[in-house]
Amino acid sequence: MATPKRYAYHVEAAALELSDRPRRFLEAFAAILRHGSYNLALDTYARMSAKCGRCAASCQLYEATGDPQDIPCHRSELLLRVYRRYFMQSGPLKARIFGGFTLTDEYIDEMADAYYRCTACRRCKATCPLGMDHGLVTHLARWVLAEVGVIPRALVVSVREQLDGKTHNTSAIPLPALKDTCEFLSEELHDIYSVDIEYPFDVEGSEYVFFPAVSDYLMEADTLMGNAAVMHATGASWTIGSHNYDGINYGLFYSDRVMERIVHQLVDEVGRVKGRKVLVGECGHATRSAWHIPTFIGPDGPPVVHCIQYAHQMLELGKLKLKPEKIPESVTYHDPCNIARVGRITEEPREILKAICSDYREMTPNRTKNYCCGGGGGTVSIDEIRAFRTGPLGMRKADQIRDTGAEIVVSPCANCKKQLRELCQDNGMEEVQVMGLHDLLLKVIDFGTDGGNGAGEAQEGDVDEESEPTATGAASSGGVGVTASAQSGAAGGPDGEEG
Amino acid sequence: MSTWLHLARGPLFWTALAFMVLGLVRQLGLTLWETARVYRRAGDKDLPVGRVVRETGSWLVPVRHFGKRWPYSLTTFVFHVGVILVPLLLAGHVELWRAGLGISWPALPNVVSTTLTLLVIAAALALVLERAIARASRALGRFSDYSLPLFIAVPFVSGLLVMHPTWNPFATDPTLLVHVLSADVLLFLVPLTKLSHMILFPLTQLVSEMAWHFPPDAGSRVAETLGKEGEPI
Structure with a gap:
């Protein structure tokens, strides 16, 4: 959808409707403060922020641009100014005496730009003497902005497919296409390593229910073959749920409301297949979102295991x-x-x-x-x-x-x-x-088979040339990924975006 | 002059002290209350207590955080040490507490107090200078960020002159009045400005951690409040 350019990123048309936006922003902010956990932090930051500038030295963006707008503390101040003016008792009094700040559309635009220049990596938090978590402020500001429609289209379109679409995943991969991809990966594993590894679907009572970033099925075939190989080699009880196989949770990036729904969707799938644990694939934000299962589900939610933690444990136990x-x-x-x-x-x-x-x-x-x-x-x-x-x-x-x-x-x-x-x-x-x-x-991985020379295809990233000609590894990531995607016929992201 | 001095040392001081103490107690109370409320409502009650305590401790004595901007960090550290120790442990102040309320505690030797006072004054000037020179802190600096360190230095400068009359080009009583009055104003300012970190500082790491412990249904409730339940994405 073509929209007039307003921000560095594309947004949907609704985001550009300016009518009454400051009031809607403040109403959303008030609702979030009322029902969320942010009030305490904002109140403390608003009182104490010392503006020492130490965070600037830790921010890779500010290091590169030298632009004061990119200092983490400056960015946080954008939202804190709104908080002080409209949500602290002294706000109206100070405004009456000293005049000053009023929330405007232009100010919202400034925030919309600033909070998507930050990756919320939270590196600066470790350098703030007062413990201010600027990543938290970015996280919150993006939620408030989302409530007035300011969300990068790449994110919202994916979430729409995941929550309201037919496929329930951010890359819009239909189940038949996913199964084709998995079959293809199994064949690859057989051809290269002479080992029969299946991707099990809907196996009730499995210990692990697997949730990679679904885009791995399009882009990271080698990673997924590695995941399956580790589970196979260790004799794990695992499965992929056919109703929900996407660990991605863009709610973490722009809305707790969305994050809550996606986490529930994920846990529901674990319940449906009567699984016991969530096994997260190689995806950072999917892992951090899954760690929020106790937040949204409580202590009885399924435990979360990252696939690297699993592989590491199996290595330590000698099972891998x-x-x-x-x-x-x-x-x-x-x-x-x-x-x-x-x-x-x-x-x-x-x-x-x-x-x-x-x-x-x-x-x-x-x-x-x-x-x-x-x-x-x-x-x-x-x-x-x-x-x-x-x-x-x-x-x-x-x-x-x-x-x-x-x-x-x-x-x-x-x-x-x-x-x-x-x-x-x-x-x-x-x-x-x-x-x-x-x-x-x-x-x-030693599968205990003789196969695995990759039909003589020498690949970059193979094992040491001096070693025995056993595993050549899967084809290079890109090659297999592209082939797998073509084989599966899976569509790209719902709007040409990849998850 | 003596009436002014009496006023500044008497009713004004006690009012300012009470204002500061009550203001800080209020802030501490509200922060603890809100922390407890966030914890009570949190879906995930598993707090990384060890990490929070470690981080809090590491910033209370922040030597290992000095890093690239060590001159600024060192200046800040020295400034804080002096600002905390001198008002509390100066022999003259301890004697005033003993005379007024009958309580006392060990005092610093005068030579140490004098050294610390000189360091505080130098550090206050250096802080303002460093803020003006460093690009990031200059860009962030508000009026209060420049004025507060300078204002904090006023009771230290005047106190130093009172303690060492031979260094003092002014009459003793006016100097003493400036010392007491500026200290009184400073006490008033503590709960109203960023100086309130003197009580909230040990809680900041906990506060930042708590904010990530959302209530389980915060999102749904926000949707309900905004009339967005069931609204498509």
Whole structure:
């Protein structure tokens, strides 16, 4: 749908209807404060914010642009100003005495621009002496903006398909197409590794119900083959639910109201197949959203296991056998903010990579202090801001990757991988391969079969040439992904957007 | 002059002190009450207590956070140490508390107090200067961000002159009046400005964590309030 240009990203026509928007914004803000948990934080921030500017030094966007508008504290102040004026007792009094701030359409536009320049990576939170979480303020501001219709079209169209559409997933992949894709992946696994691995659907009573980012079925075939291979090799009881197979939750990026509905949809599917645990695929925000299951469902919701945690545990228990050969290429690891920022998943992927790679290199800084890939907070799905994402927003990450000199960047996150590929393309690093952790793991799993020379196809990213000609790994990610997508006939995103 | 001094040291001081204490108690009470309310309504009651305590502790003594802007951080740290210790532990102040309320506690040696006071004054000036020089903090700075450090320095400068009459080019009583009056005003300002972080600071990491613990049905309730239930995406 063609709409007049107002923001850096495309929005739907309703977002451009300005009538009475400040009042609607304030009503939405009031409702969110009344029913949500944000009042406490905003009140504290509004009283104490010291404007010291320490956060500026930690923000990769401000480092690149030097524009005061990009200082995290400045961005948070946009919403805090509204809060002080309209929701603190002193607001009306100060306005009467000193005059000043009134919420206008132009001001809402300024917020709409500012809060989608931030990836909500929360790196700056660690450098604020007063503990202000600017990512939280971005998260909240986007929700209020969403209630007046300001949402990037790339996000809302996907969510519409996921919640109100026929396929219930953000990439609009119909079930028959998904099953075709899975069959194709099984055939690939058989052809390359001589091992029969099925993608089980609707197996009642399974321990794990699998929710990858559904876009993996279109884009990340190697990751999905790695996931299935790990589950097969460890004898896991797992299944894919045929009514809902998408772990993506864009609610995290723009609306708790949406996040709540998607989490319920996911848990309902686990209940339908009588599964016991949620197994999340390689997707950062899907994982963080799933960690919110106790928030929306309570303590009786299904436990959440990330596929890397599972693989790591199986390796520790000796249930996942690896070949002695290691990946010969130099490999570095990018921490997805959503799983690493508060330190929940940082060591497991590193331990796996160190076990399977002969040349593992760390990028600096890393773990909880990592830089965002530049596509966080849903911005990676907004193709019209690619130049911004791979320019000022991702420049710091590009430098980090370049400094390692690594040939492969591993990141267990669909969004990070898309952004990192575009980042490498746009910053003269086309030779760098970007892949998931399970893509590499797949190449070194010992299935106990003799097969696995990939019909003699030498592929980049294969195991060490000096090693025995067992696994050549699946075809390169892009190749298999494209073939799998074509095979499945699955459509792209509902509006040409990928999830 | 003595009447003014009496007023500033007596009723004004007690009023300002009471205003500050009650104001901070109110803010602390409201913050704790709201924290409890958020926790009570939260769907996920599993708080990462260890992480919150670690982060709070690490910022109470923030040496490991100094990082790239260490001169600014060091200045801030010195400023805070002096601002907390000198008013509470200056021998003259301790003696006033003993004389007034009959309570006392150990005091700092005068040489230490004097050194700290000089450091506070220097740090206050440096903070303003650094804010004006550093691009980010200059862009963010409000009038109060410049004026508060300077105003905090006033009772320290005047106090230093009162303690060391030989350094004082002015008469003692007016200097003392400036010292007490500026301190009184400062006490008034504490609950009304960002200085309220003196009581809320230990809670900020907890507050930021709590905000992520949403009520389970907040989204649905917002939709209901806005009349958007059942509305298509």
